[in-house]
């Protein structure tokens with residue numbers, strides 16, 4: 008029977024597990040690919056990076072809004088890492104769709120393969136917008152599990 | 166047992182389903198611009214409630230919406246009516262299943278209210294925000310969603326996440342929002358999964374009607390044997406539901422459910438979920454892997470057959486021949502077994518526990534297989550050459566199906582969903598979970 012008449016539908020593509028030490032946070036959210044990338048040199052410093060779907064605009068700064076030195080009109084290494092990890096997490100099809108790129112998903116082997124499809128330029132946004140999403144993300148792994156029944160989870164199969 | 170007899174649903178269910186489709190079309194197109202066909206569907210809904218207590222409110226709600234009087238109260242009435250139709254469908258389907266399986270209808274045990282805590286005051290504020298947001302969704306229609314409609318609710322949702330009284334609301338609203346956001350950037354009209362999103366919308370609205378009552382439980386003691394488990398999840402929540410038999414001290418053997426739900430993030434998957442579940446239910450996770458029985462001492466049990474897991478009230482016991490026992494007990498299941506509270510009834514949530522003997526699998530399983538979660542612990546291919554399996558009888562898309570939970574392969578332990586979680590429960594320093602928890606420890610402490 009057609010999907011429109013089913014209550015429970017297993018999603019077609021799932022986010023996948025990946026190592027999170029270098030890039031602890033990646034998400035496709037509200038028309039952006041955004042995330043948090045650890046600094047290679049300073050353990051406590053992180054960079055906040057994003058690409059916007061449609062415009063192809065991007066930006067990278069520290070979480071204190073200091074612009075990334077590697078950002079000179081084209082994406083820096085943090086943005087490249089963000090794409091690499093997003094490819095691992097979401098797979099090519101979902102990533103390409105999520106960014107609204109014209110790339111053929113089958114031909115994407117590395118996140119870097121997508122850089123030439125990014126048509127926008129640097130466009131500053133407040134790092135706090137993304138960083139607060141990261142804090143919420145971390146909050147999710149800090150909430151104590153519950154043993155109360157949740158019948159509604161019967162709708163969510165994957 | 167005659168699962169093969171469950172070929173077609175009762176005619177009343179098929180008719181009710183068609184009526185729902187007409188109503189759900191209005192949710193897809195949007196109540197802000199109802200077509201003549203949509204209005205006719207609404208009046209049809211009203212006619213089918215003519216002799217019921219909901220008739221008056223339904224008439225007022227439809228009249229109000231028709232003259233563009235958009236109040237969340239009107240939509241709540243519609244959602245309640247839709248839920249009532251699904252509840253009746255659930256009852257007809259369950260009666261059909263019980264007749265085919267030769268088992269009594271499940272019984273809900275009456276349990277007196279305890280000294281539960283009332284929900285804190287901010288709960289009402291969040292629920293009001295949820296009702297308002299759900300009304301906005303209905304006005305726009307699932308096919309015409311915009312980020313401007315979806316995103317403003319995120320802050321309320323995040324605030325709800327720490328409130329234990331709203332775990333059900335948060336689980337549902339979070340999964341629903343996540344699914345709708347996944348269609349962006351949208352290209353043209355959204356191909357909405359009509360029945361599914363209408364289900365999620367209506368259930369969310371009904372759950373947002375008011376602060377939930379505290380759960381009513383009574384203590385139970387006895388020996389629990391696990392027959393199978395199910396794993397349900399969206400990106401931010403994973404739920405392990407264990408099904409089994411409880412030989413209650415001073416009473417007979419009944420079937421029970423026990424569940425653990427862990428807030429999580431998308432990269433936490435597979436065995437790593439075990440680390441989260443084991444934070445509060447280590448014995449349950451261990452027993453799934455080892456096939457051991459569990460001794461319960463004064464564990465809380467709800468009227469619908471749900472154990473509220475308190476690990477300190479459990480002890481691991483001897484190994485059980487779980488599937489041999491399941492074959493015997495489920496051949497004529499006791500009336501005291503898990504079911505849904507009246508307000509929660511829905512065809513897609515029917516979870517009748519059955520044992521399918523290998524004799525019924527000649528030429529393939531007696532009903533289509535569905536809803537196997539993504540896990541290495543149990544694969545659809547494990548059904549080949551099985552010696553019987555434990556399953557949930559499911560209904561969706563107009564047809565009955567079977568969801569295998571545990572499969573006897575002639576080995577000491579069956580293939581069982583959740584058996585691999587214990588491996589992840591030990592926790593590794595290099596795991597994603599450990600890395601994120603460490604960061605959370607640093608950053609969230611700094612923030613507060």
Ligand SMILES: [Zn+2]
Pocket residue numbers: 054067068075076077078083084085086
């Ligand atoms: Zn950078």
